C-alpha cells in the first residue's frame with residue numbers, strides 16, 4: 001500500500017484499482033503513512049500556517065429541496081431568517097477585529113438576494129475591508145450573475161458538486177435539480193476567474209467507492225483551488241433522517257488523498273468533521289487540511305442554520321469560538337495566521 005501512496009504523492013494520479021485499494025479498508029499503519037505524507041506535502045506548500053475564514057450564514061431561506069439538507073424548502077420546522085446588510089457588515093466588523101481576512105457569505109438559494117443586493121453588499125464589504133477576500137457560497141446562479149458578483153469584488157466561490165456520479169446525484173436531489181447544471185456552474189465560475197471550491201459529502205446515502213473515485217477524477221479535471229469535504233450527518237426533519245452518517249476515518253483518508261492529488265489545494269477541516277468527533281478538526285489538520293471556517297454569524301441565528309443535527313459552535317460568540325479554536329490548532333503544532341490565505345499555484349505565486 002505504501003508504494004501506492006508514494007506513487008500518488010509523486011504523480012498525483014493513480015489507476016482506478018489503486019484508488020479503490022486506498023479507499024477500501026487499509027491497515028492502521030498505512031493510514032498513518034498516508035496522513036504523514038499528506039502532512040509533509042501540506043507543510044511544503046503552506047508551512048505550519050492554518051488559514052481561517054469567517055463564515056457568515058446570512059440566510060436560511062432556500063428554494064431547493066435537497067434530501068440531505070436541514071434547510072430544504074419543505075422543512076416546515078425551520079424558523080427562517082435573513083440577516084440585514086447592517087447585520088452582515090457588523091459580523092465582518094467583529095471578524096476583522098478578530099483577525100479574519102476572508103469572509104464567506106453562505107446561504108440557501110434565497111431569491112431575495114438578487115444580483116443588485118448581493119453586489120451592493122460585496123462592494124460595501126470591499127470598501128470597508130479592502131485587504132479582505134470575499135467568498136460566496138450561495139448555490140447555482142446564471143453565468144451572468146456569477147459574472148456580476150465577480151465584477152463587484154467577490155474573489156472566491158464555493159459550490160460543492162456533492163457527488164460526481166449522475167445517478168447518485170439524482171438519488172440525493174429531487175428531479176428539479178440537475179447534475180449537469182451544477183457542473184456547468186463550476187465550469188462557469190472557473191472561466192470567470194474565481195478561486196473555485198467544489199467537494200462532496202463523505203458517506204452520503206448510496207455512496208459507493210466507485211462514486212468516490214469519480215469524485216477524485218472530477219477534482220483532477222477541474223483543478224479547483226479549494227475542496228470542501230465533510231461527513232454526511234443526518235438531519236431529523238429530512239427524508240434522510242434515518243440514514244447512516246459518514247465516518248471520521250473515511251473523511252480523514254479522503255482529506256489525505258486530496259492533499260496528495262492536489263498538493264496546493266486549500267482544504268478545510270470542516271465543522272461537520274468536528275461535529276462527529278470532538279477532535280475531528282484537529283485530526284483533519286493532521287491529515288492534510290490547512291483551513292478552518294469558524295462561524296461569525298450572530299449567535300441568535302446559529303441554531304437556525306441547521307444543515308445537520310448536533311452542529312457544534314452554535315452557542316458561542318465569535319470571539320469565544322476563535323479562542324477555543326486557536327488552542328485546538330496549537331495542540332496540533334500548527335498556528336492560525338492573519339492572512340487572506342490565497343491559493344498558491346504550482347509556481348508558488350499567490351492567485352488573487
Ligand code: SAH
Nearest residue numbers: 068069107108138139160231232233307308
Ligand atoms: N446553498 C449553498 C450552500 C449549501 S450548504 C449551495 O448550494 O452551495 C453547504 C454544504 O453543506 C452543502 O454543499 C452540503 O455539502 C453540506 N450539507 C448539507 N446538508 C448536510 C448534511 N446533512 N450533512 C453534512 N453536510 C451537509
